[in-house]
Amino acid sequence: MSQRPTIYEMVREAIVQLGGKATNADIRQYLRSAYPGVNDNSVSGYIILCTVNSPSRIHYPEHQKPRLANNPKYDVLYRTGRGQVAMYNSDVHGEWEIRKDDFGKLTIGRVGEVHQPPGPDMYPMPDLSSDGPADSPLFFPLESHLRDFIARNITSIKVGGRALQLYVDEHDDGVEYPTEVGPIDILAVDDAGNFVVFELKL
Structure with missing residues (x-):
């Protein structure tokens, strides 16, 4: 009896078998049919975890350090719209990475893009000690x-x-x-x- 694949492997299999692009619902439906008993919530979580341009992927333990999104196990999908993904291809979608922003917090972005939001040195915290207008720019300009x-x-x-x-x-x-x-x-x-x-x- 063959060993049941990991959910990572299931997600990769699903997007390949579905022609390289699918909705999240399509992936769950495929896996329910191919692997009875698979947990829909787990699949939804792993879709986010494996999507290179999903901001929420940084909350998963697998993505707690800066790195290029070039791991075939974790960097499988690219979000093309709400609830829609495609097989990630850096030649088509650009190179993505997990990196630290100017606050030292993990974020995601295309390689070479300017980190957002700007850091505190560029936009210092305004003086909130008085009721008058602050002399310095807002900490968050947008x-x-x-x-x-x-x-x-x-x-x-x-x-x-x-x-x-x-x-x-x-x-x-x-x-x-x-x-x-x-x-x-x-x-x-x-x-x-x-x-x-x-x-x-x-």
């Missing part, structure tokens, strides 16, 4: 910089004494989470399963 910073540090935030993590569903994670009335900047859940919504304004 709302997207603040959003990405919060998303990367979401596990350090507590609401009502409860720890948070990014919400993840079968399609995507909780950054710019789409709804019928527009995207939510950050959608998180606390350790009791309650939703926490971040709507940011600068």
